[in-house]
Amino acid sequence: MQNEVGILMESQLHDHGNVSILEVSGRIDSMNANEFGIALMNAVESVPDHLALDLAGVDYMSSAGLRELVAALKAMKRKGGDLDIVQPSIRVAEVLDMAGLNNIFLIFNSLEEVLNTYN
Amino acid sequence: MQPSTRLLQITGEPEYIRQACDFVTRFVADQGLDDDTAYRCELAVDEVLTNIIEHGYKFEGANSRIDIEVQRLNHGLQIRIVDDAPPFNPLNQVNPDPQAPLNERSKGGWGIYFVKKYMNQVRYELIQGRNNLIMTMNAPIDCASNH
Numbered sequence: 162m163q164n165e166v167g168i169l170m171e172s173q174l175h176d177h178g179n180v181s182i183l184e185v186s187g188r189i190d191s192m193n194a195n196e197f198g199i200a201l202m203n204a205v206e207s208v209p210d211h212l213a214l215d216l217a218g219v220d221y222m223s224s225a226g227l228r229e230l231v232a233a234l235k236a237m238k239r240k241g242g243d244l245d246i247v248q249p250s251i252r253v254a255e256v257l258d259m260a261g262l263n264n265i266f267l268i269f270n271s272l273e274e275v276l277n278t279y280n
Numbered sequence: 281m282q283p284s285t286r287l288l289q290i291t292g293e294p295e296y297i298r299q300a301c302d303f304v305t306r307f308v309a310d311q312g313l314d315d316d317t318a319y320r321c322e323l324a325v326d327e328v329l330t331n332i333i334e335h336g337y338k339f340e341g342a343n344s345r346i347d348i349e350v351q352r353l354n355h356g357l358q359i360r361i362v363d364d365a366p367p368f369n370p371l372n373q374v375n376p377d378p379q380a381p382l383n384e385r386s387k388g389g390w391g392i393y394f395v396k397k398y399m400n401q402v403r404y405e406l407i408q409g410r411n412n413l414i415m416t417m418n419a420p421i422d423c424a425s426n427h
Contacts, residue, residue, distance in 0.1 A: 190301075191330040192294055221319075223326050224390035231385050238382065252319060259397055260390050261378025 169193060170219075172200040180211040180279035182247070182272065186218025194225035201233035210242045213275045217248040227260050234266065243267070247275050284311075284352035292341020292363065297329045300348050304359065307350045308419075311357070317419045320398040321350075321359060327391035328361050328370075328413055336365025336411070356400070356419035363411050369404040370413065371396075 170187035183204045189197050204212055214230075216222075230246075237244040245267040249257060257263050269275040288303045290296035301322045308318040325348065337344055347362040375396075376389040396402055399415040406412070 190297070190326055191334070192298060221323075223323060223330070224388070224394060225330060227390055228387055231382070232387075234382060256323075256394065259378065259394060260376075261380065264379065265382045265385075 170197060172197070174204050174207070177276055178280040180213055180275060181208040182213050182215050182275070184215040184218065188221040189219060189226035189229075190221065190223045191225040194223075194229050197226055198229035198232060201229055202236060205233055205236045205240070205242075205244070208242065211245070211279050212237060212242065213245045213247050213269070213279075215247045215272065216250065216253055219253055220250055222253045222256055224256075224260070227256065227262065230262065230266070245269060245275060247272055286350050288348045290346050290348070292333050292337040292344035292346050292365070294330075294333055294339070297326060297333070300329055300346075301326050303348065304350055308357065311352050311419075313357070313419050317357070317417065321357065321417065324395045324398055324415055324417075325359060325361070327395050328415075331370060331391055332361070332363045332365055332411075336363055336368060341365070353416065356417050359415045359417075361413045361415075362407075364409070365411060367406050367409070368411060369406075371402060371404050 170185065170189055170193045172183060172185045175182045175184065181204065183200065185197065185200065234244045246257070247269045248271055249268065257266070257268070269278070286307050288300060290300055304325045305318040305322050308321055329346065332346060333339065333341055344364055349360040351358045370392045373389060373392060375393050395415065398417070400418045401416045403414050404412065405414065
């Protein structure tokens, strides 16, 4: 069954010098957006300055996921840090663009690019 | 030969949204249409059902009924979603502003906006006290005419 909460999304936080990468994979919709938000907020709290969200493994994100992204960016800005997005899939990049989030997030095309920027 | 109309009935509970998404993507695939069409229909159904269940039923829709009817048209697809929550036309909501700066962004409003973007036509009708949202999409997608 696909109807159990949370089984379609995983996340892991990795430190890379001056930037930490939160790697998320799977599907993010209204069923697990809350879980996605908790993973984001935990990372926001534990990372001092630069947090980058690696979305390469996310093949689907509804507006429920975007809501959590905006809340996390606001929280990160409040503590003086930044939250960037790395390598979104074509479909996720499209919803980010439609909502204009490409204007308020820095979006990197590759992990290498984000690591070179902060290290 | 697959029938050109299919109906799924669910109760207004969040755990059935993914089932409805699977139902719609399977229908699109059975019609021989492309993955992008299936994806856009899936996102639209996901957003509409999420709105109905969160705002229409306020997460208390266990005794309600939502009908999801998909139909093959000559030029594409029609998806009709019918619910018995209090009458509400989601198309009357003001569109959120994609140019808004971070500090002016409120929490919601993007779901129906995405539906309007991905579907070629969306209309609302109140029929016998039930909300009907009827979405049509030209398929296969002419990428040049979208966005």
